[in-house]
Amino acid sequence: MRPAKRGKGEAPPDSADGPTIESLPDGLLQHILGFLDARQAVRTCVLARRWRHLWQSATSLRVWEAKLAKIRAFMEHLLLLRTGSPLHTFELWFDAFRDGDGPRVNFWVRFALLCKAQVLKLGSSFPVQTGFQLDDLPLVSQHLRVLVLAGVVLKNRTCDFLSCQSLEQLDIVKCLLPCVRKISSKTLKFLSIINCRFNQDQKTHFSDSPMGLQTAVLVLTLGTVVMTTVTLATVLKMTIGACSVLLEGLSEAENLSLIAESKTFVFKRDLKQCPTFSNLKTLLLNDYWCVAPDFHELNCILKHSPVLERLTVHLFSTGPKHKLRIRGSWNPAEISAAISDHLKIVEVKCEVIDNGVVKLLKFISTFNICFNIDEVEILQQ
Template identity: 45%
Template sequence: MSADDAAHLFDGMSKDLSSTPVRGADRISSLPDHLLHHVLSFLPAQAAVQTCVLARRWRHLWRSTTGLRIVGLDGPEPVEYLRVFVDHLLMLRERTDLDTVEIKLGTFSEDDHPYIKLWTRFALMCKVRALTVHIYDPYLYLDDLPLVSRNLRTLDLEGVGLNDYFLDFSSCPALELLKMNLCDISVDKISSRTLKHLSITNCRADLGSKVHLSTPGLVYLKLDNFSSTTPILVNMASLEAAFVYLGEDCIDVCGVLCGTNTIACENCVPNSSLLLGGISSAKHLELMSEFGKLIFKRGLKHCPTFSKLKTLVLNEYWCEAPDMDPLLCILKNSPVLEKLTLLLFSKGPNHMVEMKGSYSSVERLPETSEHLNMFEVKCNVVDGRILKVMKFLCAFNIRFSF
């Protein structure tokens, strides 16, 4: 809908409304413009433009919204239907700064790529602070141009192909939060001195590639089900909390890590230890893995000291060895640990069985933190696998209650 079309539609409606008795005050229209601009920013762009027919005061409010939400339609080639509308929208709106821009699209064709990239660049030109680009089918590979913005604070990407140029954040001095889900990350390094929150979920990289994460100001890290060799974590001295899950698609066999086919290859150990070493300064850790993954086990051979770690959440992976060596190793290297939670064969968040434990005497797990006195075991059913872990813990006078 163009501005002229909206004006004609408004004129026709206003004549009809003029003869209708007013039954109540329009309290929304009495709000100041800057509040109405903010309210309209929560609507999809199509709905925000259509508000121009509500009353004379609303005719041009959509042109200065603080947010822009470009949402694709259902059905085949939805982006094609958006092209003309969005192009006119971008030409007619005021050149005011944008707080948020959301681009969420379904199926699109190769011909749609230039339009989506243009809309993304427009958002950056309008000094957007929070940019969301979600693509559902297929992958959208963004420009081979660096990301340049002195205002961007939050970047949320899904279904996007990324390269070294776009993930070069040296020209984004305000960026603090980066989320990537279902993305194709074809980069050697992700580096940012200002990033505080980083979430990489269900993403993939080229087979055999090693993504280095260098984020000295990072406070929170989520690395969930990365489909390739696990990223190498360096320079994370400010980290306070991390969630790491090595899923079924994690490729960490020797042939990929170091180019050999020797299962017990020692060359892999230094790279493996960088995962645990990178998160060793955290106060809160959740470390999960599927059975058979090697990264954590090899990292334990050169296990770092978790000098600040207070709460630790582990799954059954750490208890699979008959002597519980992986579990004991990480506990021995956590000198100030206060609470241990074991999620055993249960994904949660709702567990059928929850047991809490504490020491019943002065005898403790060997060489563990003197502060460790809170234990939790969560599972769905108490079977032989759970009893094995409970028996091990009870041998050190840890008593549990439901």
């Protein structure tokens, strides 16, 4: 008896030896193809008749190429043959480009948005001073949720994300923002700006309407930045270079990390009118905020954090360079009204216990926290 004809998109029956990749439905295979480089996905068309057109509806389109000149014709044919099939992810990474590549890449980006892409990642490893330039036009999408831009030059209107009505996550890494006055969004929850360059003669505002941010990572290298959003709900981590961020904009954070790299820049103006961190429960500071003999910056922040529960201090070391951890805990025998009576846990991470570390421990001890130097934890040899 002739076998029943298989319907469109229906997987072939399992073999006698059990399920095979051929037994998977078309939709799942198109999802799997989306994890491959686009050229590898296209090459699967030679595997069998069933695979001839599967790549045209792959749910993601990823292209990694050193030189854009090598993929111009490929991308134009690829986008034409996809005929507007919906995309979940569009990802394009490249090392080098020519002046004529700009209009093409901008077209590819707009095409991906027309295909309802939910995740868009565009990156160049070119030096940020001469990076690839996106058109100075707002991105428009009702579907885009995640946008990652790396090594790209952004103009003012490009950073107006009000037309991206579903955008929740924005990552801008090693980008040049020479004339950006405002980064605007009403839906953004996760903001990351790392090692970017701003115009040092112009202030950049992060939206003049609440963004409802849950997480913000700001690692800035040049320029003046003003945080006007005061609705940070979860984490705000900042590395301060030649920039100024108003502490008032951080006052609603629950978990706050202040990591300053510059040894000359201080929040003196902000600290004179230090806001109350009414929701702050977890605080991370580096040695920049813990300067002997009076520890003014640390003292000021602690006194304005009425519900602080946990304090972590990184002294003269970062990340994997930490060698020692000194734990402190609340001393029930004494009561200090100077700072939060919720503060129960203090951690100090450092490379070595020197005079500076001892001075800091003595200062924190005045706030009803006890340290046991004999129980120092060794983090690495």
